[in-house]
Amino acid sequence: MIDLRSDTFTKPSPDMLKAMFNAQVGDDVFGEDPTVNELEKYCAELFGMEAAVFCPTGTMTNQIAIKCHTQPGDEVICDKVSHVYIYEGGGIAFNSGCQVKTINGTRGLITAEDVVSSINPDDVHKAHSSLVVLENTGNRGGGSCYEIEDILQIQEVCKEHGLKLHLDGARLFNALVAKKQKPLQYGEMFDSISICLSKGLGTPIGSVLLGKTDFIKKARRVRKVMGGGMRQAGYIAAAGLFALHNNVERLAEDHQHAKQIAEALLNKDFTGKMMPVETNIVIFEVLEDYTAPEFCKRMKEYGILCLPISPNQVRMVTHLDVTNEMVKELLETIAAF
Ligand SMILES: *Cc1c(COP(=O)(O)O)cnc(C)c1O
Numbered sequence: 001m002i003d004l005r006s007d008t009f010t011k012p013s014p015d016m017l018k019a020m021f022n023a024q025v026g027d028d029v030f031g032e033d034p035t036v037n038e039l040e041k042y043c044a045e046l047f048g049m050e051a052a053v054f055c056p057t058g059t060m061t062n063q064i065a066i067k068c069h070t071q072p073g074d075e076v077i078c079d080k081v082s083h084v085y086i087y088e089g090g091g092i093a094f095n096s097g098c099q100v101k102t103i104n105g106t107r108g109l110i111t112a113e114d115v116v117s118s119i120n121p122d123d124v125h126k127a128h129s130s131l132v133v134l135e136n137t138g139n140r141g142g143g144s145c146y147e148i149e150d151i152l153q154i155q156e157v158c159k160e161h162g163l164k165l166h167l168d169g170a171r172l173f174n175a176l177v178a179k180k181q182k183p184l185q186y187g188e189m190f191d192s193i194s195i196c197l198s199k200g201l202g203t204p205i206g207s208v209l210l211g212k213t214d215f216i217k218k219a220r221r222v223r224k225v226m227g228g229g230m231r232q233a234g235y236i237a238a239a240g241l242f243a244l245h246n247n248v249e250r251l252a253e254d255h256q257h258a259k260q261i262a263e264a265l266l267n268k269d270f271t272g273k274m275m276p277v278e279t280n281i282v283i284f285e286v287l288e289d290y291t292a293p294e295f296c297k298r299m300k301e302y303g304i305l306c307l308p309i310s311p312n313q314v315r316m317v318t319h320l321d322v323t324n325e326m327v328k329e330l331l332e333t334i335a336a337f
Helices: 014-021 034-046 059-068 091-096 113-116 150-162 172-179 183-189 212-227 234-246 253-266 292-300 322-337
Strands: 051-055 075-079 097-103 129-135 163-171 190-195 205-209 271-274 281-286 305-311 313-317
Touching: 014 059, 014 234, 034 051, 034 183, 034 205, 051 190, 051 212, 059 091, 059 113, 059 163, 059 205, 059 212, 097 113, 113 150, 113 313, 129 150, 129 183, 150 163, 150 183, 163 172, 163 212, 172 190, 172 253, 172 271, 205 212, 253 271, 253 281, 253 313, 253 322, 292 305, 292 313
Parallel strands: 075 097, 075 129, 129 163, 163 190
Antiparallel strands: 051 205, 190 205, 271 281, 281 313, 305 313
């Protein structure tokens, strides 16, 4: 099977498993796991941020950040297809008691103008706007990427109005590689950043939340409250360090594969509108007799797994377990389909 449903389907490689097996560990709730400490320090330094905290999932890092940046009754500003809004189980309301003002952005990306017009006036009738969340790359935007200039403008607006700025960077490394941007640029622009190790970087588990020392101190308390205080987590942190050392630059291959797949699909009559392919995600409409679930079912018969994400949209995601040979086979299958 060629599994293109998500970049979360990767399995740890033998070398990654070896790094995990050999990890030095301790009780991380007591701050005594050397490998977790090393991972947190490595990530903080990479982004030029003061501190970091290791968590099991990207949902948890996002939710902790939102909790730490807001008070109950506040309003969080984000795009209408943001992961924090549509894929985290209503966590903004559940965990932080906040409401959301959604922006009708472009492929999941929003602008400084959008943010300005979404900030509530200082009026007792209105919720207090306290946080903006950006997503880079945009998952439902088909792996869309921000320009640094556009984020700088949003940062400016947030500063001017006293709002915090959080980045859901589940696939930030895809954006960094695709746009040739630097982690340090991101550390300067955001109050907090969440990165996932379990997407394109290929670890079985793990996300890291970055921010200022005080913020991360608070985040550790919220992580414990949410049940995310882990003990000998060094075994999984070792996978994260391995991934950051070995699996970042190679994301360019995934992007190349996604472009090849997109081209093959665009040659076919059954392919309708496709989102621009900037990184490792291909989202397209299926036309003619197919619904998205039917299309995916047919593909499965050819040994290819892809994901229907709406009645007529299909998603294919490339990752480190999708080899050159698999892509070649896939291109042939699409051509003959
Ligand atoms: C996957 C993902 C997350 C985090 O998901 P978890 O499965 O909880 O690790 C957050 N944001 C985006 C955009 C994602 O794609």
